[in-house]
Amino acid sequence: MMLRVDVSKSLGDFHIEASFAGAGRVTGLFGASGAGKTSLVNMIAGLLRPDRGRISIDSETLDDTAARVHVPAHRRRIGYVFQDARLFPHLDVRQNLDYGRRMNRLADDPVQRARVTDLLDIGGLLGRRPGQLSGGERQRVALGRALLAQPRLLLLDEPLGSLDEERKVEILPYLVRLRDEASVPMVYVSHNAGEMRQLATSIVMLRRGRVIAFGGAEVLPEALPSGLISANTRTSR
Amino acid sequence: MMLRVDVSKSLGDFHIEASFAGAGRVTGLFGASGAGKTSLVNMIAGLLRPDRGRISIDSETLDDTAARVHVPAHRRRIGYVFQDARLFPHLDVRQNLDYGRRMNRLADDPVQRARVTDLLDIGGLLGRRPGQLSGGERQRVALGRALLAQPRLLLLDEPLGSLDEERKVEILPYLVRLRDEASVPMVYVSHNAGEMRQLATSIVMLRRGRVIAFGGAEVLPEALPSGLISANTRTSR
Amino acid sequence: MFDISPTEWIAIQLSLRVAAVATLVATPLGIAVAWLLARRDFWGKSLLDALVHLPLVLPPVVTGYLLLLTFGRRGLVGAWLSDHLGVVFAFRWTGAALACGIMAFPLLVRPIRLSIEAVDRRMEQAAATLGAAPWRVFSTITLRLAMPGVLAGMVLGFAKAIGEFGATITFVSNIPGETQTISSAVYSLIQTPDGDPAAMRLVAVSIVIALAALVASEWFARRALQRLHGN
Amino acid sequence: MFDISPTEWIAIQLSLRVAAVATLVATPLGIAVAWLLARRDFWGKSLLDALVHLPLVLPPVVTGYLLLLTFGRRGLVGAWLSDHLGVVFAFRWTGAALACGIMAFPLLVRPIRLSIEAVDRRMEQAAATLGAAPWRVFSTITLRLAMPGVLAGMVLGFAKAIGEFGATITFVSNIPGETQTISSAVYSLIQTPDGDPAAMRLVAVSIVIALAALVASEWFARRALQRLHGN
Amino acid sequence: LAEDKRLTVFAAASMKNALDELNTAYAANTGVKIVASYAASSTLAKQIEQGAPADIFVSADTDWMDYAIARKDIDESTRINLLGNSLVLIAPKDSAIDNVAIGRGFDLAKLAGDGRIAAGDVNAVPAGKYAKAALEDLGAWRTAEPKFAMADSVRAALTLVARAEAVLGIVYASDARIEPGVKIVGTFPADSHRPIVYPVAATAAAKAEAAGYLAFLRSSRAKTTFEKYGFTFLPRPTS
């Protein structure tokens, strides 16, 4: 799959001017808080319209401001795990998980559903409402919901941010498997270089709305031992 | 400061039965997603009433179900940075930051405010509304808002979860400084062992609503290099 | 005290039918208009808004008179409807329902609109990324989240329809068994020198009806709210 | 067409005064009642709820009559108020405002209640942890977030107060310069064989007033919504 | 004090145009300002019962005047039967029905066919009450009753006929004369119903000026005006 993005967009004083082509199976978006990662992902999903530019997947144009093309979000078949989980509050977990299948009129696939709920360890939560979930549980349900809609591209906006490391260790390989076996291509947003290294086949580094580097894992900052922090402790005591 | 917690609480099928005393300056709450960290913190803040038990800070009882004591949240002077930022949507960033000062009728302290906004790098966002912020920006403003209310205890529920590592590296030392110099005691929730090691002076390990270990950094699981993940990649390809 | 005469019984039944039909027919329409007002910008939006509020602002007699001019046998719309669809409002209970529906319309639309405006757009966005076309987003997300408003609108509308009488009596007059609702019966009783006790009896009945509607709606609303606040 | 007679001018001014006073006085009360209904559980809550809706359910004439019996010169409350506080409602414009306020009350309370119920409790919790006492949480968070509902309630209430006439004319009669509002003026004109043109002129005036109120409220509501949705 | 130069008249709504004209004239002549409140007679009677500041009560029928007198709200000695009216059968202007003889054997139901007969509420609105009484007297009520469409005022009944919603209507002659959309097709015999009377009286709490106003209402000046609006003037005019 080939994802091509060449857009510009202004949000208040903030300007995005980004162009890249994610040829690999997982395109990593890496950048500091406020770099424009979520905004870019929103444009790919069709939730935010670029002021100018094009977005395409393979030969299909999703956005082309010059040609006035804008495929609406619901026709893009792009799954999105939001930074804030955005579960539907009036539906229980089971219904949340089932929502994409219903909307896309897909056949019921109990095997797939069981596999996803097992992996995400949310089988025990199916009857609960989102308000009764912990932060991490919510994020896992959101991940399951996006997967079960069988998207052709998956956008993951810091999906593991609120997960403990044990769970990360469990889920990340699954994402790798999705990438390799199910060959669901992804755009993966994270500020964790380790995760990026694991998952991304090509990496887009963003700073202040602009692409400042593009390539393989080598563009990432060097990993610091034990979560990058110890290097700085001197200054703090 | 001495924080004593000895409570039990049922939430649906989930039962919390936790007892610990955080004598140190920073008590770390460590545990997997769904372990009960947020629920415990909510009880300390006074937002959730224990079914049974006591919570006290030094000699002041905050909750005592036997004596029917329940100090309401607004009288506890406990700052809380929520897992979801919970900024007030109708106020801009400046007003959000100022809210605690107004409510506690504290004198205006421009120096302190400047220090906090500089450190959190949110000086440029003061006129914005929460809806116009990125995920990480929102979390930083929430942190600033809690700090500027001058609490006697600070509850931090994964406050750095959505921050990039550069910013974490900047902010964590500040929290350490708060702990050491300003001597604002904290309860710090995280699933990042590295952060915990940095900050916590005593650590409470939770699993399924119960305290399973208590002590210094030695109770934490061993840190894995570069974000814990590489050890598992074998299984995933 | 509660010995109700046969005519009064008929009036009570009629009131229930008129109010129920008015509310049920007006609700989908009200939802559509509320959605337009909440979510669309179009030429003439203020006009539509004003039109919706009109029955509230005008003395009911005027609304009834305008209905007569429009939907009467000789009215523009009324003549067309009766010629082409065989639908007649004049002097029929359907006319009473039309009048009540129109009088209740502003009360119905406002709360629904309010609730639609309060729906978190981010939920709708999430639904769209899951493949929901706009109208399915509306029916599965927006409308469900706006349910408390729909219920509130229906209660206000139903209560108003039970109490309405000025527009109704002007439009379809007061024909026992056909268009005489509780309210118009009460009205004539109050105008009769010794009618007060009978009027108060009927007033008690309409209070009971409204109370029942209220309790039912509170029950639904409580459920809807619990759903939304997730507990 | 718009040559308005001096009596009519007086009626217009009176209508504006009556509707404005009714709305402004009823709003804080309506907020309080809405809050009680939205947030508190207490004995008699259903009763309060029913009482609030009553003016909607009863034919306006009945409400007016009950007001006359209660707040009239010889009424229980009316006599006490006039003896002890010197407040007289009977046959004064204040009585018209009282009648309009009561008739508008259910329309005012419902949307406010709806908006309060929709306020995210987590915001209130956040405010409490920042040291805000309950009433300050209410005034700085809940009420602000419920602003669209307050505005909607005020618009409905004001529009209703402009259109009200059944309860008003029954309670305080139709005295030019004192209690004759636009609506009651329209009523007497409609009862007069050649009064229709004058009635329509006044109807046009009340439409203009309501339209102005509507446009103003839309403007405020749009601002309030923008605030809440953060853009 | 200006307050002393003011009289408040509570009058049945159907009197509005005639009284408005007379009140203007009276104010011009005497300097006493007349404030008139027009509403349903029932409403006005109950308001007077509750202490309304009315000096004069003009009722559209005797029932509500009797009601007020029974409650001692009215100075009975000042009561006069001021106006009369006659009851007419009307039809839309372009109706085929015309020149109906109303008397014994008059079959209103047959005349209406499957159409409706508009009138004031036969239990509540004075004109409706008279209509029912007249039809009962003529033996036409039982068959005609199901065809009645009762309006809340004579004006509303008139409108129903003028818009041809109803094929027939029974209203006062005074109202029928002014509405261009209807024609009078018959007049009810005066002896088929109680005399139609608009009684006038001062209230028990009336100001002294009330007497002068009552006298004015009986004057020939008033007679001319009332007759212009189609009422029958009952008293012998005092100059």
Ligand SMILES: Nc1ncnc2c1ncn2[C@@H]1O[C@H](COP(=O)(O)OP(=O)(O)OP(=O)(O)O)[C@@H](O)[C@H]1O
């Ligand atoms: N109202 C409720 N009803 C039922 N179960 C609940 C309710 N609220 C919370 N829970 C459950 O209680 C457990 C603890 O939740 P809590 O939010 O305290 O977890 P946490 O440790 O903060 O997790 P995370 O790291 O994912 O935020 C979870 O399993 C959650 O599903």
Ligand SMILES: Nc1ncnc2c1ncn2[C@@H]1O[C@H](COP(=O)(O)OP(=O)(O)OP(=O)(O)O)[C@@H](O)[C@H]1O
């Ligand atoms: N509506 C808006 N008006 C003004 N500025 C905006 C608006 N929306 C976003 N921004 C700004 O655009 C920038 C990019 O936001 P975005 O959410 O894309 O960041 P991000 O890279 O996802 O950050 P994070 O890692 O913190 O989530 C931020 O600085 C944000 O403040």
Ligand SMILES: [Mg+2]
């Ligand atoms: Mg983001």
Ligand SMILES: [Mg+2]
């Ligand atoms: Mg949590």
